[in-house]
Structure formats: C-alpha cells, structure tokens
Amino acid sequence: MYKLVIVDDEPSVRNGLRTFFDWSAYDIEVVGEAEDGDIALELIEQLQPDLILTDVLMPNMDGIRLSLALRSRFPHLKIIFITSYSILNIVQELIERYMSGYAFENQSGEFVGVVCIQAEEHKEDQLYALAEDVRDNLLRWLKISVTIGVGEQVNHLADLPHSYSQAREATDQKWYLGKNQIISMDNMKVHDENFYRFEAKENEHLLSILKSADSEKLSVVLIEIFAALSNNRREGIKYGSIVVQHKPASSRKQAYAGAEYPSSRNGRERAQSVGADY
Template sequence: MFRMMIVDDEPLVRKGIATSIDWQEHGIEIVAEAGNGKDALQRLQSLPVDLVLADIRMPVMTGIEMSEQIKERYPDTAIVLLSGYEDFGYAKAALQIGIQNYLLKPASAEKLISVIVEIRDKKRQERQSLKQEMSRTRIFNENLPFLKYKLMSSLLKGELGAAEIEEKSRTLQIDLQGPEYHILLLDIDDFWLFSEKQSQKQNEAFTFAVFNIAEETLLSYFSGFVCYGELNRLVALVSSHKIHSLLAVCQEIQANVKRHLKLSVTIGIGQSCSSLADIRRSYQEAVQALKEKVYRGKGQVFLFAANQRQDVFDGERSAPFTAEEKTMVRHLKLMDEKELLQSIRQYFLRFASENIPFVEVKHACVRLVFLFIQELEEIGSPKDVVFGPQFIPHVAIERFEVVADLEAWLARMAAKLVRHIEENHRNTFKRTVKEAIRYMEGHYDQPISLTEVSDHVNVTPAYFSKLFKEEMGITFVKWLNRLRVEKAKALLKETSLKTYEIAEKVGYYDYKYFSNTFRKYTGVSPRDYRNR
C-alpha cells in the first residue's frame, strides 16, 4: 500500500479528504493526520509515509516550513501542497524548495486522485528500478570472482580478441593497458595439512583472506587483477616492467599474509610479455617456477629463468621413465595390486641400500604420483576420487618425516588406485549404454542412426551394437522403435495431432513405415489405438 498523511489545520477538511475518496481502491492508505506542520514532523519520526498532502497556511508551522524540514530529513517522501488563489507567494516559495506538486483549492477529487496516483506510480517505478539495480549489483559482486576466473581462463587459452579483452576488462573495471605483463602464481604453503583440521568454511575463509591481501597489495602498486586458481592457488595478472619492484611487492604480500594470518605463501613469477596473446607462456613459466618449492623450500619467491628450465623446472617430467617406474605403471594398467605393492617395496629398499637423500626420495615419489594421476586421467577419472579433493602431490609428500611412513602412504594410495580402476572398468560398459539411452531419449524425434549414437559415446558401431545387446537384451533398432512407439502412444491419447504429425514428432518421416511399426509393437493401427 502507498502510505499517505493528511496535514491541515481544519478537521473538517482533513475528514473530507479522507472520506470523500475511496483511497483503498487506488492502493493508497491514509495512515495519519496532523493539524499543523510541527505535529506532522513529530508523527513522521515514528510513522514514515510515502506522501504528505498538506495545506500551505497553517498555525504553528506552515506547509512551506514543514516541507523544508521533510525535504531535509526524509528526502524520499513526496509532498503535495494545497492552497488558495491568493497564496501566489507561497506557491513561489514551494517551487523554490523543489515541490512540483502544487494544487489550488478547491481541488476536485478527480484532480487530487490524478496527481497522487501519478506520484504513486512514479514512486513504485523508482523503487522497482532501484531494487533491480541493487539486485544486478549484488549478483555482479557475487559472481565477480567467477567472472575474473573466466576472463583469466579465456586469456590463457587465447580465446579473446583485442576488442573482447577491452570490453570484458572494462565491464570488470580492470586496467589491462600494459605495456608489459607478468603472471604470478601464489600457493598457500601446507594448505593440505592445515585444511584437514578445519571445516570447509574455515578453509574458504583463509583462502579468501589471502586473496584479499594479495589483491590489495598488488593493486596498490600495479594494474591488473587476481583470481582464484586450483585449490590453494591464486593467479594474478599484473602490468609491470620493473621486475625488482614486482619482487619487492611479492615479498610484501608474503609479509602481510604472515603477519595477519600466520600463513606462508610461495610465489612463482613468469617472465614478462608485451602482448596478452603471449600471457599463456608467462603462466606456464610461473607454474615451472613454483616447482622450485619442491627443492628449495616454502615461503619464497621464485622468478622463472630460461636457462634453468631443464635442470630445475622440468626435471621431474622431462627425464625418461626408469625401469622401476615402467614396471609399476604396467602393474597398475594390469590391475595387479600384489605385484604393484611388491614393486613399491623394492623401490624403497633401493633407496635405503643406496642411502638416497630424503629430498630425492620425496622427489621420486612426487614423480610416481604424477604417473598414477596420468593413469587416472587416461580413463577419464579425476584425481579427487583416489587422492581427495585438495590433493597436491608435493604438499602431501612434504609432510612425511621418515621414509617408512612415506612408503606406507604410497602403498595405500596405490592399492586404492588399483581398486578404483577395477571398479571403473566394471562401470564403463554400463555408463556407455546409459549415455546412449540418454542421447536417444533426447533425440528420438530426429532420424538418428546406430553410427550417430556410437559416435556420441566414442565407440565403433559394431562394438556399440554388441555392447547394447548384451546390456539391454534387445537390439539398438528394436529399442529405439519401442521408445518411439511409446512416445507416439502418449501423443495419440493426450493430443489431437494428426497421426502423420505424430509420426514426424517421434522420428518417423515415412507414415506408412510408422504405421507398420506401430502395429508391429501394439497389434493395432495408430487410428485404432486412439479410438479404443
């Protein structure tokens, strides 16, 4: 309801205004009356209204004086003033304080309703517009981290042209003018360890706090933006051609995180590039730079150096597989848990016999875990299933202080991995057929074929035909015909469509073939089925 207050020093006038018009019919409610401007202001303190309808000439406080106070204290409250012809001076004063709605007495009911309804509608529109704007702002702010992530992802994939980059960065209020760009990656050290002891909400709060510190510190010196990456990682794109300044700011971020959150962060910096089209290279270099943490410890800033790439950054991936690793991968592929665990035992026995430094043992285990993860990826299974949602190989392995504990953990992970791969093989057949059925149920109204469906599930037509028959006990063609006939039966009973129209809606473009198929599966023609 639109709330209104009537202010006039004559009770009969107030009563006449209140009762001579059916205000409820217009969505307006008279919630208060006052005999002068002072009384009206007192009532407004505890009873806010949308509109004040007042006489200009009143004792104690005039309508003009009251309006000035209302304008100052309650700027959203509308005011309509009433006065006689002889009050031109008052009318001029009303206009001077911004009151546009000024009616001469005696004002007809129609005129009064027209003016107030117009104000009511304008107020509603303003409130709706404000509500929509607030909603858009809220939604934008809530989605801002995701929008930044999407922008970063698109930049790294090279999906955006210069015009699109400018438009998106302007929308997100990000300055990407250059002239040079760096990618920074920030890892929260030991995140996996302390996150086990806290709730998801607490972990998210810590990550959010690190994000705020990194963003506020970086953007105090450089233009660019920060977004969330994977797990405990933040990704920053900054514009800077002074590498020494960038290193100093990164150290400031580390100091701020340490001081406020008692956490350590490691930062990797890619080399500069002069175009956003090359930003992926800087990102990959930052990834490589972060790998130095495995060798040189946490809480440092690592700047990528091209001449160190082979020796430091790519060591764990670029070296050829050892015979031991090949053997373990083969046992994993064959799902031979016993032999895999025995190979791991021999792996660690060699470490002990050769007195391999523990840091090298950890490095070898990180490499082995990456190989295990690659096997998971080859069967389309995320590493989270076996290793957990917040698993980072070097962080998980770094927590172990003795070789025996590390071996026991690796053996448990390997056994779990074997069991998962075995289960995956058992479910692959069912998933393939289930996806094929889902596809057919979504496309039965189209002329789909065995080849089309087998292509959709990424198997050969012959293999799919055999697999479908084994799983469903019926051929692909018969199952599809049965599905279409069931859909046709429903349309025959529930709609008034002609039978040839129904035939087309369920994927038959030859009416005679549809009729014969329908009769084959139901024993009657489509027309007889509808009429019975």
C-alpha cells in the first residue's frame, strides 16, 4: 500500500482528512500526522511515505517551504496541497509583512488595500516593493496576472476615497499600457505630463455623439482620441474604425466613422471596420 502523511495545523482538519475518505479503497494507508511543516519534516524522514497531503499556511514552516525541503531530499514524493488560500489571504499577508494595513474585496475581481505608512523615509520604495511582491506572488502561486494601481498618500481618513479613485483610475490604464503592471497616476503626472487619459466626461461626450448618429462629428472625435492614445505607446495603437447603426422606429440607417492610426511599419494606414449595435 501507498503510505500517506497528513500535515495541517488544525486538528479537526486532520481528523476530517483522515476519516472522510476511504483511503484503503485506493490502496493508501495514513501512517502519520503533523501539525506543522518542521514537525512533518522529521516525521517524513522516519516514515518514508509516498504521499504528502499538506496545508499551505501554517505557523512555523508553511506548506510551500516544506515542499521545497522535501523536493531536495525525497524527489520521489508526491505532494498535494489542500488549502482555502485566496487572493485576499496573499494580499493581507504581504501587507502585514511590509507595513500595517488592511485588505478587502471591494467588488468581484477588485481588491483594495489600505496601508498605514509610519516612516516617511523610503516610503515609496516600501510601497512599490509591496506592490511588486503582491503581483509576483499572485502570478507564482495562483497563476493570475493583475494590474495594481497606486493612489497618492493622504493624511486624513476622509481623503481615502480620493486616493482610491486615483488607484482605480490608474488600473484603467492597463488597456493602454498593458496588463500585469504597477501604475501610479502620481508618477505619470511627474514623469510624463503629456500622458493622455480617457476621462469619464470624455466617455459621456462620445456616447452622446453616438446616440445622435452624427457621423462627421463622430469621425473627428474618434480621430482625436486615437491620435492622443497612440502617443501613450511607442509603437502606436491599432484601433479599428467603428460602424454605428442607428435604428429609428420607421427606418434603419448606418453611419460610418473611419479612423486612421500611426503604424510603426509604414506610416499611416487605414484600419479595418468593425460593427457595433446599440
């Protein structure tokens, strides 16, 4: 039979894992249990099991460090991680490692971290080290890429919504700068005063033109927007022209708006058309 060792710091979890499954039906025997990675390491050396069932987050030696130690000593071992570890766990743990603060899920897919910076010296280095660690750990352990926006520092709790708005606005720049990046609106303003941002008011203006079905005005506005956005990337941005279909009750009309874009290959080229109904 295959020999199994269960590693978890919660006694109830260890008991559940041991009794819930009919291990013998799979030709597996539970030969030992450990409440932490360092204890498990000694036990595994004694028992020489074939399988390890381990939690990730444990007090002294976590499951990741345990697995690294086991891989070098017992390359034949099969290691299975059992955990409810999530994005929020990783973010909160890293915040506590660098500074004090709190993380929460604001809405599906959006996580917000509020951090308290005690020392003014090297605060930006600390903040960016934290952001890089969050990004790299999520990619490493959960295989997901994230865009992290950083708002400016505020001195009063009442000003936190402003900092949050800046951080969220920064993440919106992923559509122009690419994903899996750390973006600070404050740094953009300092290092690139000509950086173009598509603001909410401009979006509302564009929607009003779309609803009016004024193709000439729409064409002018789109060309201006695409030209401004292309300056944000060295190689330009390739956007297609837009086909707007206006459907009044008595008839159906189509208004076409074309847009040109700069190309790194041969100057200015005409984009392909795409359609959009509204």
